[in-house]
Amino acid sequence: MISAAAANARDKWLEAEKALKGASENTLNAYFIDVTEFLAFISSYQGDQQGIAPLSRLTIRDMRAWMAEMRKGDLSARSLARKLSAVKSFFRWLAEREGFDPTAVLSTRAPKFQKKLPRPLAPEAAQAVIDTVELQSRHAWVGARDTAVVTLLYGCGLRISEALGLDRRDAPLPEVLRILGKGGKERLVPVLPAAQEAVDEYLRQCPYALAEDGPLFIGVRGRRLSARQIQAVMQNVRMQLGLPATATPHAMRHSFATHLLEASGDLRSIQELLGHASLSTTQAYTAVDTARLMDVYQKAHPKA
Structure with a gap:
């Protein structure tokens, strides 16, 4: 008591x-x-x-x-x-x-522990996940819905809660999406054409008349889609593709960050896209090896 x-x-x-x-x-x-x-x-x-x-x-x-x-x-x-x-x-x-x-x-010290580094998918594996998601349902519109959600996770780096928190009025998706993330912090996220098209296709196939102030992504009973349903879809996908248990919906966001960093080396911009308060969080979030980062740095800042 x-x-x-x-x-x-x-x-x-x-x-x-x-x-x-x-x-x-x-x-x-x-x-x-x-x-x-x-x-x-x-x-x-x-x-x-x-x-x-x-x-x-x-x-x-x-x-x-x-x-x-x-x-x-x-x-x-x-x-x-x-x-x-x-x-x-x-x-x-x-x-x-x-x-x-x-x-x-x-002043009490926390016990030491080994931080688990995220395990992003390889680019080809991430694409295979997106291509396979739609095959997990007997209903074409559900497959289109799940594809749209996973595409937002990987293509825009959204948290699953952020993707499922979108409302009908947010679509058609603009080129830049305003996201309300953790701690009520807003950030602007560029939306790739592939993500826009995936959401458009889902809306075209969805059998429900969605209210403007209601959820964008819904379940078969017409209620807002839950994260658990997307997690179950990802579990089926990784079994089909032979991917490790770490291939979760959140791994798609990790993959977005890592692949973008590999291409640009701009950690600060990726921090803003992910909505991280600390740059150290972004560094731990990505899985680009040190040698690769040094190569990017040397190319961006050549010696005189």
């Missing part, structure tokens, strides 16, 4: 994360779970419900005890690092609000 004061502080922090930072529902749900688990552990560990004052007196020892308890349940280092990040974010906000020193919490 956690105290009413601690629960109230947690809820107000989540409200601030949503209002000020535009955190998504998935992120907020994860934050809620992680911070609630932490508060419950501290309450049990110290033998009493924790109000705000006891939270302000947490020590490094308390933090280490929590991390040790988390690792007992076979929690991965990556997952523990995520939980610690949520707890730090909460305490940073709480300390500013309540006026205490959060050093003990904020």
Whole structure:
């Protein structure tokens, strides 16, 4: 159990994360779970419900005890690092609000873990995926729909949530599409003719009369298409093509970034197209080897 004061502080922090930072529902749900688990552990560990004052007196020892308890349940280092990040974010906000020193919490080191690099598809494999997607349904319009979605992932570098979040009024797709991404950040994305044509073909075959303020991509029951349906299609496609399990819808976005970087070497522009807040995120996101990047750099900046 956690105290009413601690629960109230947690809820107000989540409200601030949503209002000020535009955190998504998935992120907020994860934050809620992680911070609630932490508060419950501290309450049990110290033998009493924790109000705000006891939270302000947490020590490094308390933090280490929590991390040790988390690792007992076979929690991965990556997952523990995520939980610690949520707890730090909460305490940073709480300390500013309540006026205490959060050093003990904020100085706690996250466990080291090997970051998983994305695995983009080769250009020919990405094209094979697009060509094969339409064959996964008995309904021609569903095949055209799935092809349009996957083409947007690869051709425009959209997140699957961004593609499925498009409304009917967004089509016909313009040459430049305004996308509302993570954190409520807007970005402009060029739309290739292939993507425009794929969406046009889907609309031509779609048997439903789509409302202007309704979803662009719908399921067979007329509701907004879910990411799970596209994930299932990609699973069938990769089995047919003999692709690895990493060939997911998100891998198409990785592939967009990597292939574009290979062609241009312009990491900053790709950062803007992907909607990344940090350039380091874009660097990790792409999978162009160092030798290739150096070759691009040398050609762009020849020695005098």
